[in-house]
Amino acid sequence: MLDVLPVFEGDERILVRFTLVPGSAFDADAFAALEHSRARVISWDEALEREHDLILTASPKGALRTLSGPRVVLPHGAGFNKALSDEGSPHLPSGLDPHYLLADGEPWAALHALAHGDQLARLAEHCPATAARGAVVGDPSLDRLLGAVAHRESYRSALGTGERRLVVLTSTWGPESLLARRPELPGELLGLLPHDAYQLALVLHPNEYSRTSTFDLSRHLGPALAAGLILARPYEEWAALLVAADAVVTDHGSTALYAAALGRPVVGAYDGRSELIPGSPMARMLAAIPRLCKAGDLVHLLPAAEAQDTRDFADAAFALPGQALHHLRSELYRLLGLQPRDVPVVPPALPRPAAPRRPRAHAVRAEVSGLRVGVERFPPFTSEVVHHLAAEHPEAGHRHLQSASVLWHRAQPASPSPHTSTWTAAGWTARVLDEFPGCRTAAAVLSPERCLVRRRSSEPLSVRIAPCRTDERISRADPAAVVSAVHAWLGAHPQWTPPATITCEIGPLTVGVELSPAGRTDLDYEL
Known part of the structure; x- marks a missing residue:
């Protein structure tokens, strides 16, 4: 959501308020990033009482249809790669599920902003009534990553990487995530990779922080953190680590496709069965890249991963690189009935990552x-x-x-x-x-x-x-x-x-x- 808001930069006519749709199992830390940004937050009851000129959401779930005003569903993650069997329609990605996209058989969103034309085609396949309201705009989070590439050396300096190879582990949330299936992997890799040749980082989905808590995660990962593991903070820091990375080890979460868009070598470590959508960009990438079965194999897999250009997989998930905010501004101001201000719209800079703990x-x-x-x-x-x-x-x-x-x-x-x-x-x-x-x-x-x-x-x-x-x-x-x-x-x-x-x-x-x-x-x- 914060990655999208620069579309309103320089426009004093626009006031932004945030609210939390009730019912999420991961609401404990939902406002932490907003508090840091000093955004104004209102209660759900107050949001229900108001008439809004525009409603932006990154998820179609929850009671959004009860809010008054035109609604926009924004890109969320790298496309539609996962299905959750315990909610909505079985085997359908929730982002394309009519159970969430329709109310009384009719679309409730005025706009479905999508990152790629293939996503629009899949929307038309799974929920035809919404297809006319879909528009391909690109991905604002990807554009923020691409804009940060020039800061790669600065990020590596902040991390103390030096000439070491930075390997980033990425884990989504849920029972098939990397951390759920292989919680011992960060420690195993640290015990095998020489400290002066490799640096290891872990990027977790924010839901994992909300479910487990930073306190318990720090306890569970304590020995690895003491040995130099970098644990990305739950919001912007993941992106800086991908920019700084030399290679990525991933499950089926979206983060890996963002890494692929940066041209980073990717090694798969997904051993789940049910959540990954066959034929999705993530499924195609995981089928093609080297697969990590044992921690000791990583050093031998990295050359093969480095020899493979992963950007083709990202091209199937992201269109219009560098143009997302431009296209979104046109679409959102159209719904507002306003002409945008004549100011450039650029992705916000990523903050430098925090220095990690040094092994003692x-x-x-x-x-x-x-x-x-x-x-x-x-x-x-x-x-x-x-x-x-x-x-x-x-x-x-x-x-x-x-x-x-x-x-x-x-x-x-x-x-x-x-x-x-x-x-x-x-x-x-x-x-x-x-x-x-x-x-x-x-x-x-x-x-x-x-x-x-x-x-x-x-x-x-x-x-x-x-x-x-x-x-x-x-x-x-x-x-x-x-x-x-x-x-x-x-x-x-x-x-x-x-x-x-x-x-x-x-x-x-x-x-x-x-x-x-x-x-x-x-x-x-x-x-």
């Missing part, structure tokens, strides 16, 4: 070969074979701090208080080794390119991390991953003599690392 502990697999070290980091709950546990002090949990062979601490900005007391890097590393007997290496991360590393019974070392440079970009590895590489290399070379230069392979990056006796600048660095 990693199970680290390290392979040392001469002067080269390969490092892969996983959540502590991984089943992968690992070399050591590394944890951030003091943010990691007590159990991980006590068990970690490597403890690191990131330098903080200077306190604004006039009264301060801070550890030096030398003092902190000595203290941590004394306080945690199981720790073998303590590291103060001073900057993205500098660390002070102290091993037990050894002198402190200055560590310099070279960024990866090309003609166009500068990329940096996480210094905490480099600390684990240094820990593994020093353990494999107990008789080494400084200085030394080693090569660390961390995810897609290969960085040079110089080890030398610590200088006074690093020893005295205030943390």
Whole structure:
């Protein structure tokens, strides 16, 4: 609904009020986005008492026909791909179901705005009486996505993606959704995908938030969230994640067709039976793309998904890309009996996504070969074979701090208080080794390119991390991953003599690392 309202931009004649049709099982969070946008909300009883010049809805269900005024059913999702057997006419998509579209055998909506000509043909097939009131306008939500593509790097920066591959899981709602059928999949993927090569996000249908609550979802997904899973907030953030994504794993929900319209590689993970409409754009795409049966197969399926152009499937669901608001404005002002203002109509910008939680502990697999070290980091709950546990002090949990062979601490900005007391890097590393007997290496991360590393019974070392440079970009590895590489290399070379230069392979990056006796600048660095 909010994606459509820019059609009235700059028109002081139009006042917008929102109300909630009673009877929805998912009304608990329905007004959260409206509250954030400061929209005016009225009660259903008040809405019934008024005469309205135009009534906009994204769903034909409920007692909408009791409202007074011309009614418009707007595009909702990527076409009509699902049928719900427990309501309306069995095996018919509710968006095309005469049970909802007719009142006493007559259409109650003045306009059915549709995203594609095929949807108009299906409307005529399933509910012929409404076909004359259908119009293909495109999809305003898709246009908002397309308009945000230029911000892809900004979104990835906000997410801290770097050179990693962002894989987005998308789950609709209901018993055949990805989260309902395979609730363990996010955790399984996190336990298998190296943290420095992949970033994982989960997009849920807003009904899932309403049904379960953000509180319970955060509990259910707690271990995955602590391991770095990004859980999209229930409204606009899903779109920013699709723009930022490198690949999408999906059930039969509409979100995947929006991803396909962006040209994102898509892997199917739908194993339901009854909800998907045969022959729909979603069904055709799921039949053609690689299918994820086991979490461990994802890495091997991604190349096949990347080789397949998914935009053809989206073309069967969305027409008139970039033109939806223009066509909608013409149709809506026609119903209002007004001439639109002579101002441009553009989709609103998407907000930048929120920064995700950073993992505070990693199970680290390290392979040392001469002067080269390969490092892969996983959540502590991984089943992968690992070399050591590394944890951030003091943010990691007590159990991980006590068990970690490597403890690191990131330098903080200077306190604004006039009264301060801070550890030096030398003092902190000595203290941590004394306080945690199981720790073998303590590291103060001073900057993205500098660390002070102290091993037990050894002198402190200055560590310099070279960024990866090309003609166009500068990329940096996480210094905490480099600390684990240094820990593994020093353990494999107990008789080494400084200085030394080693090569660390961390995810897609290969960085040079110089080890030398610590200088006074690093020893005295205030943390």
